[in-house]
Amino acid sequence: MSLGSWAELIASGLITGGVYALVALGLNLQYGLMRILNIAHGEFLMLGAFLTWAAHESLGWSPLLMLPVSFLLLGALGLAIHRLVFRRLTLTSANLDVFEARGLMVSFGLMFLVQNFAQSVWGGDLRGYDYLAEPVAIGGAQFAGNKLLLLGLALVISGALIALLRLTLLGKGVRALMQSPTGAQLVGIDTERLHPLMFGLGLGLSGLAGCLLSMSYTISPGMGEPYTVTALIVITLGGFGSMTGALVGGLGLGVVEALGMHFSNPSLKSLLSYGIFIAVLLWRPNGLFTRK
């Protein structure tokens, strides 16, 4: 295979990885900060995709416009869900383990609820639309415009999030909470406000990823689950709670999958992904990147 083809292969891996990273970041925010393992995460991605599609079809809105709109809408939904559901859990759970277990069960229920809601509203048919699908040539390689947009935005947003967490006061507060909830509260960081905000942010990111994905892939009510699973794999690899780990892990997984598909076949790739996942969970349960 020529050098150009290698570049193409790796680049397409990065593009897929960009989406993984975006979804994983949202999930990580929720788990790292609040120990809420939101299995329903992918369903909100699906909602973002459907909302964008619906706006495109019936209102004629450009998906680019829907980027901030889906982010805000899903973010608001996240705030509502946290207020209605998770806050009560926090108040009534005896300790963190119980909270985690209950949070998992609740997100389980959410997954059922949201997926079937989407199915009852939009039906089971495949839908899709084309946006920015014209190929763009870079060097000797050819990519679809929307895929490049996807990668670009994924990197920018991930970078922005990491910068937010590192550099702003809000970000420092979040990181402090992640390190030590009691300690953070002692120094006056407002858990009450930060938790719903971060939960909403996580869901907003998910919706944003869904909006981006809808430009180039077909959408259906069941599309979210595989992304939840991949996001789980990514945050396991990168370390629960580590933002950079999620970014690197997401991009890395995308590239590994692309290479794997090239050298073997896509069927084996799935096997490998899960195998690596299990192996990492067993060997380094805290992820490959966290220092312990």
Place this chain on the structure above:
Amino acid sequence: MSQKPAAGLKRRTLVQAAAASAALGFPAIASAQAAPVRIGYTMARTGPWTTGAQVSQEPNYLLWAEQQNAAGGLLVKGVRRPIELIASDDRSDIETCVRSYEKLMGSDKVDLILAPWGSNANFAVAPLANRFGYPLLGPTALSRRLIEMKLPYFFSLLQQPAPMMNALVDMLKAQGVRTMTAIYVDDLFGLENYAALKVALQGTGISLLEDKSYPLGVKDLSPVLRSMKDKQPDAFVGLTYPPDTILASRQAKEIGFNPKFFYGSVGTAFQLYRNVMAASAEGVLGMGSWNSKSSPAAKAYFDAHVKKFGAAKEPDRWASGATWAGLEILTAAVAKVGLDKKAIRDFVAAGTHETLLGKIRFAGSENIGTPGTVGQWQKGEFEVVWPKANATATLIAPKPNWV
């Protein structure tokens, strides 16, 4: 003098009118008294099988019942009896299918049953139908293994992998193809077609440069397609399901993979494909066996379908046709022999049936009347391009580059 003809005319018209009203009134009275024909089935209205089921199968069942009832009902040995459809959602779940059909055949004892969607469901229901003695015509059940089960009450209408792959390879060979790459889905459909493809390629001089399998629900095929693009084959064959057919087509377009022949399997014949790919659909090959030009019966069916469900819901150019053909056969059987299930079964098994797809006859469970065919999108219509006897248009070769 002028009175007589007028009087005669008046009397004649009066008699004619009386006869007409009697004729109109009679079947109405007759059908009001005739017991309905109860026909049961389950169909995927939710779950992964929904796309296929709601494009290729259920709309046809509904259209058929409506048409028959508009004519006064299903003709049962000279008496018209209204059709009563007893249907439910099987949620794409086999256990639900089995349970529902057990109820329909065992408890409710319906007069006839219609098939559910897909090979898996038919695998489960066919032995059941056989046990209860109900003939089952399956238009979306595609597997050599089903035929090999040798169930006397089961009939598969769709062409088997071997004839379909033979037709494809014959056509490609006639076009001078020397190299090919293929992808296939990790499912019985993909595997059987892949095996049939390999057999068909033997001795043709066409070399299979690369072949890769992929799991159900794959999200990205571009790495595979890129390496195939590098090898520059004359033909690309995808043994794919609708979501993957669309994915492969879109991603091939993205990366600029333009083989002379591009073939996708299930889903290419759907209107959905044309909707998603728009002008890029031009020249794409796939599994299809009819369109409205195939026969007058085909045109009538197509128009009726569009009339009932709207222009946005055309029948697909493969399985829908097979579904309708099955219903035509059933209608003919019931008209001739009534509702005796064994008699219907014998009628279907022994006869040569005229349908919109041509002549259909069965060897065991297999339809050997319809040959393997290849279809191609040409200017917004999916034409049959091979074999010449069934063709509705000539093959466009090579496929124009993706636009």
Place this chain on the structure above:
Amino acid sequence: MMIKRDLLILFVLACGAGAMPYIGSEFAVSMALTCLMYVALSTSWALFCGTTRYMSLATAAFFGIGAYAGALALELLPWGLVIALGAVLAAGVAALMGAAVLHLRGTYFAVLTFGMTELIRHAITYWEKQVTGTVGRVLMVVPDRDTVYLSVLGLAVLAVLCTIVVRRSRFGLALVGIGADEQRAQTLGVNTRLVKVAGFALTAAFAGAVGAAMSVRWTYIDPATVFNPFIGFQTVLIALIGGAATLWGPLIAAVVFSLLAETLRLQMPQLYMMSLGMLLILCVLYLPGGLASLRFPRAAR
């Protein structure tokens, strides 16, 4: 006192269910079969996961292993042994899995069991494709409906019986102790590792047996159908809503939900799924012990 009452109730229910094939319509028997399947699955799930609070999402994996074992052995062994083989293989895999992963807590464990299910599914798909050149199995010679029904009934009764017995045994107390406070249980001398692996294997055995028994109904099995995660999800949902720590909770919930699913399917199928999700959320928020804790408060946490 209590054990006699429980056994009596079980006996009466078993007799009632056992009479079904002879007095009930085709449909009623099918319905009862589905109920019994979920009774067996959720009761055995709750036996381990309800007490120790290790939420396992691997039910589908064991179900599938049982189904495949059944498919392979169907023409070689008599029916009883086919089911037993399914149970034994599933238990074996569970023991291996358990030994490797049961030291992880809570969410890790749940996520891991889910990952394992998918891994096993992909592995079997790959193996079948490469080595045997096929992707599914056709079950040609199947036992009749009544045999299948009575087998599943037997498994359901056995699951409940097992729960009754285990709850009063030292093993059962150890399980509960692990659920309450694992470290403490260890300091009190419980071999937590062994107990956990044994409990997990027991759960898996039932799932495997049920898988072997039910798969013959479908004539053709492939990985996508028998490793369908939905089987696992529904089992977990039913057990949790019914009350995973109680004896009768999962059983009642299994029956109620199977009937509900059937009724709703005919009108609004998505409503069933959505209401399952909703109910689970409400239960976790307001009734963590499940519905049964309303009636048997001593079992609630």
